[in-house]
Amino acid sequence: MSVLTKQPPGAAPAAAAAGGKPRIRPSRRKKQRSGYLFLLPWFLGMLFTVIPFFASLYLAFTDYNLFTEPNFVGLANFQAMFEDPRLLQSLKVTFIYTFVSVPISLAVALLVALVLNRGLQGLSIYRSVYYLPSLLGGSVAIVMLWRYIFGNDGIVNGFLGLFGIQGPAWVTDPQFSLSTLIVLNVWTFGSPMVIFLAGLRQVPGMYYEAASIDGASRWRQFRSITLPLISPIIFFNLIMQLIGSFQTFTQGYVMSGGTGGPADSTLFYNLYLYQKGFTEFEMGYASAMAWLLLMIIAIFTAINFIASKFWVFYDN
Amino acid sequence: MALLDLPLKRKLAKQEQPEDALTGTPVSRFSRHLILCLVGLVMLYPLLWLVSSSMKPSNDIFRQLGLWPENWDFSNYAQGWTALDQPFHVYLINSMIVVIFSIIGNIFSCALAAYAFARMEFTGRKLFFALMLGTLMLPGHVLLVPQYIIFSQLGWLDTYLPLIVPNFMATNAFFIFLMVQFMKSLPKELDDAAQIDGCGPFRTFIRVILPLCVPAMATTAIFTFISTWNEFFGPLLYIQNQDLYTVPLALRAFMDSEGQSMWGPMFAMSVVSIAPIIGFFIAGQKYLINGIATTGLK
Numbered sequence: 278m279s280v281l282t283k284q285p286p287g288a289a290p291a292a293a294a295a296g297g298k299p300r301i302r303p304s305r306r307k308k309q310r311s312g313y314l315f316l317l318p319w320f321l322g323m324l325f326t327v328i329p330f331f332a333s334l335y336l337a338f339t340d341y342n343l344f345t346e347p348n349f350v351g352l353a354n355f356q357a358m359f360e361d362p363r364l365l366q367s368l369k370v371t372f373i374y375t376f377v378s379v380p381i382s383l384a385v386a387l388l389v390a391l392v393l394n395r396g397l398q399g400l401s402i403y404r405s406v407y408y409l410p411s412l413l414g415g416s417v418a419i420v421m422l423w424r425y426i427f428g429n430d431g432i433v434n435g436f437l438g439l440f441g442i443q444g445p446a447w448v449t450d451p452q453f454s455l456s457t458l459i460v461l462n463v464w465t466f467g468s469p470m471v472i473f474l475a476g477l478r479q480v481p482g483m484y485y486e487a488a489s490i491d492g493a494s495r496w497r498q499f500r501s502i503t504l505p506l507i508s509p510i511i512f513f514n515l516i517m518q519l520i521g522s523f524q525t526f527t528q529g530y531v532m533s534g535g536t537g538g539p540a541d542s543t544l545f546y547n548l549y550l551y552q553k554g555f556t557e558f559e560m561g562y563a564s565a566m567a568w569l570l571l572m573i574i575a576i577f578t579a580i581n582f583i584a585s586k587f588w589v590f591y592d593n
Numbered sequence: 594m595a596l597l598d599l600p601l602k603r604k605l606a607k608q609e610q611p612e613d614a615l616t617g618t619p620v621s622r623f624s625r626h627l628i629l630c631l632v633g634l635v636m637l638y639p640l641l642w643l644v645s646s647s648m649k650p651s652n653d654i655f656r657q658l659g660l661w662p663e664n665w666d667f668s669n670y671a672q673g674w675t676a677l678d679q680p681f682h683v684y685l686i687n688s689m690i691v692v693i694f695s696i697i698g699n700i701f702s703c704a705l706a707a708y709a710f711a712r713m714e715f716t717g718r719k720l721f722f723a724l725m726l727g728t729l730m731l732p733g734h735v736l737l738v739p740q741y742i743i744f745s746q747l748g749w750l751d752t753y754l755p756l757i758v759p760n761f762m763a764t765n766a767f768f769i770f771l772m773v774q775f776m777k778s779l780p781k782e783l784d785d786a787a788q789i790d791g792c793g794p795f796r797t798f799i800r801v802i803l804p805l806c807v808p809a810m811a812t813t814a815i816f817t818f819i820s821t822w823n824e825f826f827g828p829l830l831y832i833q834n835q836d837l838y839t840v841p842l843a844l845r846a847f848m849d850s851e852g853q854s855m856w857g858p859m860f861a862m863s864v865v866s867i868a869p870i871i872g873f874f875i876a877g878q879k880y881l882i883n884g885i886a887t888t889g890l891k
Contacts, residue, residue, distance in 0.1 A: 315705045432639075
């Protein structure tokens with residue numbers, strides 16, 4: 278998260294001064310109090326986050342079902358998870374979805390941002406057009422639309438038919454159903470693209486001038502100037518996209534009418550969690566699932582942070 | 594690292610654009626535009642097809658790939674409006690209620706918290722700030738079951754309170770972060786001047802900082818609008834009563850009752866449901882694009 282926490286020098290509170298606590302003058306005490314006062318809603322919100330956080334950790338080790346008192350069952354939920362074929366299937370679906378669609382959408386986003394950054398006329402129009410889908414990608418209306426676009430006689434197959442190709446039954450064939458949602462996710466490349474664009478704007482033009490005087494090719498300039506300088510932004514986009522994609526729900530739910538079908542091929546992890554917790558009311562199990570997801574996300578984020586030491590370049 | 598300083602640096606950076614920006618032969622420039630236009634068309638095609646299909650008789654929808662309806666049929670809108678238990682404007686109003694209160698809650702609670710983080714000195718500020726950023730990465734489903742239990746104990750199921758009240762408690766760290774960034778870019782002398790003139794922290798906040806934060810608040814409002822309007826999971830969980838359905842739930846109800854004859858009306862109501870988002874997008878583009886460039890918000 279270092280991308281986000283940088284503070285301007287001198288912003289550190291004076292309290293960090295060497296030695297023990299500085300004496301708090303009356304005006305400062307007043308200031309302290311009003312600081313907490315401003316944070317009052319946030320403190321309430323934190324209570325409402327921290328308590329459920331630990332409560333769900335506890336519930337993960339129980340057989341809670343909403344109607345009877347929870348009984349402590351130790352690791353039984355976690356044990357059951359690893360023998361639950363649907364859970365493993367939901368992990369598989371989520372992983373495939375994430376590891377296919379995130380790299381593709383980031384690559385497309387970067388590519389388009391690079392083209393747009395070359396000072397084209399009408400930049401803002403292109404940017405808006407490409408960005409719009411990312412506001413809609415999670416809406417029920419668009420996922421429903423996707424069902425029909427990829428339907429047996431939807432426009433995708435209609436288009437393929439123009440070339441004499443008989444398209445598959447995208448939505449109802451378990452082999453293809455997830456790929457329609459991957460396409461949907463790539464369709465929303467606009468938001469990382471805008472972030473890339475903002476980053477590209479900060480690369481000082483003189484670097485390129487110097488490089489081209491030295492005879493560096495376009496590709497070489499991209500490799501040696503652009504890529505290192507925007508690597509923090511690639512990193513940031515990667516983390517946020519991964520976290521978001523692991524938590525996909527609406528797409529799977531709407532595409533399959535809530536079942537995760539056909540043949541569990543769109544059973545996203547969070548969709549299965551919802552089914553377990555709120556249609557079967559196995560809330561202990563659902564809590565355990567939530568914690569497994571938290572751990573998976575934490576592990577991937579940690580791996581990313583460690584790996585970033587080798588490829589992310591920080592200017593200062 | 595650079596992400597933070599964006600709004601300030603942007604103007605500067607614009608002038609530092611590579612000099613060759615507009616060079617390239619006219620042919621290469623033209624082909625670049627051509628490719629970009631084609632990509633844009635492919636991206637917009639599904640949306641355009643949706644709009645055009647909503648104006649075709651249901652039987653025509655899948656027979657025509659083209660966008661221009663051969664037979665115009667606006668009855669889809671009238672039919673869709675009344676196809677569910679309630680006329681569709683009831684669902685629109687329901688969604689609006691949730692959206693408006695969510696916006697109010699987010700703006701006030703996040704601005705208060707942001708001011709404390711950006712401008713005030715108190716013990717634990719850094720710790721709290723780190724905690725706040727930590728919640729950015731916390732998957733919401735971890736809190737789901739206990740929060741559901743709390744809401745049901747409070748008797749809030751089948752009300753909008755579970756969807757609205759958390760927004761009054763600054764639970765959306767993104768917006769706090771956005772506003773902190775914005776407030777840090779305001780000159781600190783403003784606060785000092787207000788203080789010398791005898792303003793306490795609260796009056797400084799209301800009279801000096803808030804009026805200057807209108808762009809950040811606009812960004813918050815638009816993003817809250819869009820995410821709340823699209824929100825499916827929360828309403829799915831907490832709203833069972835059909836009369837209280839928000840728009841996404843109403844659309845799902847369409848899907849459940851699908852039949853060939855319903856395509857047209859369903860597409861018509863889909864258009865109605867995304868029209869406000871597109872409207873807000875067009876009206877608030879500037880704030881949206883600046884907003885994501887600053888925070889990486891989706």
